[in-house]
Amino acid sequence: xxxxxxxxxxxxxxxxxxxxxxxxxxxxxxxxxxxxxxxxxxxxxxxxxxxxxxxxxxxxxxxxxxxxxxxxxxxxxxxxxxxxxxxxxxxxxxxxxxxxxxxxxxxxxxxxxxxxxxxxxx
Amino acid sequence: xxxxxxxxxxxxxxxxxxxxxxxxxxxxxxxxxxxxxxxxxxxxxxxxxxxxxxxxxxxxxxxxxxxxxxxxxxxxxxxxxxxxxxxxxxxxxxxxxxxxxxxxxxxxxxxxxxxxxxxxxxxxxxxxxxxxxxxxxxxxxxxxxxxxxxxxxxxxxxxxxxxxxxxxxxxxxxxxxxxxxxxxxxxxxxxxxxxxxxxxxxxxxxxxxxxxxxxxxxxxx
Numbered sequence: 001x002x003x004x005x006x007x008x009x010x011x012x013x014x015x016x017x018x019x020x021x022x023x024x025x026x027x028x029x030x031x032x033x034x035x036x037x038x039x040x041x042x043x044x045x046x047x048x049x050x051x052x053x054x055x056x057x058x059x060x061x062x063x064x065x066x067x068x069x070x071x072x073x074x075x076x077x078x079x080x081x082x083x084x085x086x087x088x089x090x091x092x093x094x095x096x097x098x099x100x101x102x103x104x105x106x107x108x109x110x111x112x113x114x115x116x117x118x119x120x121x122x
Numbered sequence: 123x124x125x126x127x128x129x130x131x132x133x134x135x136x137x138x139x140x141x142x143x144x145x146x147x148x149x150x151x152x153x154x155x156x157x158x159x160x161x162x163x164x165x166x167x168x169x170x171x172x173x174x175x176x177x178x179x180x181x182x183x184x185x186x187x188x189x190x191x192x193x194x195x196x197x198x199x200x201x202x203x204x205x206x207x208x209x210x211x212x213x214x215x216x217x218x219x220x221x222x223x224x225x226x227x228x229x230x231x232x233x234x235x236x237x238x239x240x241x242x243x244x245x246x247x248x249x250x251x252x253x254x255x256x257x258x259x260x261x262x263x264x265x266x267x268x269x270x271x272x273x274x275x276x277x278x279x280x281x282x283x284x285x286x287x288x289x290x291x292x293x294x295x296x297x298x299x300x301x302x303x304x305x306x307x308x309x310x311x312x313x314x315x316x317x318x319x320x321x322x323x324x325x326x327x328x329x330x331x332x333x334x335x336x337x338x339x340x341x342x343x
Binding site for chain 1: 123124125126127128129130131132133134135136137216217218248249251252274277278279281282309310311312313314315
């Protein structure tokens with residue numbers, strides 16, 4: 001439901017970064033999204049097409065990398081990936097694990113841009 | 123044409139997170155405990171809050187509330203009957219509260235004169251989980267009419283909560299509410315979380331809930 005506002009923040013943030021590269025066009029935007037971030041990729045992709053129209057991001061590709069949920073298991077003394085979002089337990093020892101270490105990320109990892117040619121003097 | 127990869131490593135909700143961090147600093151400096159209430163529509167956030175505001179005032183504590191809804195100021199009017207200062211935030215279609223809306227609606231309030239500030243979020247178990255409002259405690263509500271598997275269906279929200287309140291306990295029996303299963307499901311998603319079982323109507327369970335709020339405020343000072 002809030003994917004459009006998330007994508008609008010992505011577009012604003014990328015536009016800000018583009019200020020350092022005058023005339024550049026964006027080819028690709030890569031996001032890192034945790035499995036517990038409450039966003040749906042299809043919906044992000046749909047909104048991306050709309051939000052990038054008439055911007056230097058138009059026609060670029062949105063790549064969404066989903067990060068699994070990792071918790072810290074105290075008895076095992078290590079970070080482990082949970083097997084299901086319906087059970088926050090260590091898959092090794094079966095103990096409940098409340099200490100979340102990964103899964104809420106909502107980040108722009110990088111962008112790929114095509115820089116404008118240097119202006120050639122007369 | 124040169125192609126270049128620019129590493130950004132930047133939070134998408136950075137603007138909200140920064141505003142929320144600023145609010146959290148203000149709240150801590152003022153010594154006000156801020157509680158963000160989240161649930162589905164109709165779970166009973168407003169009913170729990172009405173009773174909480176009234177009972178905390180009876181205990182001599184200074185309370186205020188911000189209440190979020192898409193439209194109408196019905197909830198603010200209900201809550202204001204407690205005598206506490208209350209402001210309505212109308213989001214006009216936005217499905218969650220953001221830190222900026224909270225900051226804007228605090229203008230003119232003397233936070234130092236408050237012990238508690240409650241923020242009743244828009245009824246929605248998905249989107250509000252992504253937006254930090256600068257609160258110290260996020261409380262998720264689940265009513266006995268909603269089904270014991272709500273925590274499993276909405277793990278993102280339940281996992282992000284600091285405490286859970288089961289509401290409408292007075293009608294648990296006619297609803298066939300399986301209490302043990304609900305508690306098990308909440309704990310599967312958020313191991314070790316404090317759970318309160320309340321009825322805002324009869325007042326059952328309210329003492330434990332209020333004691334928790336008082337304890338948490340004690341930790342702050």
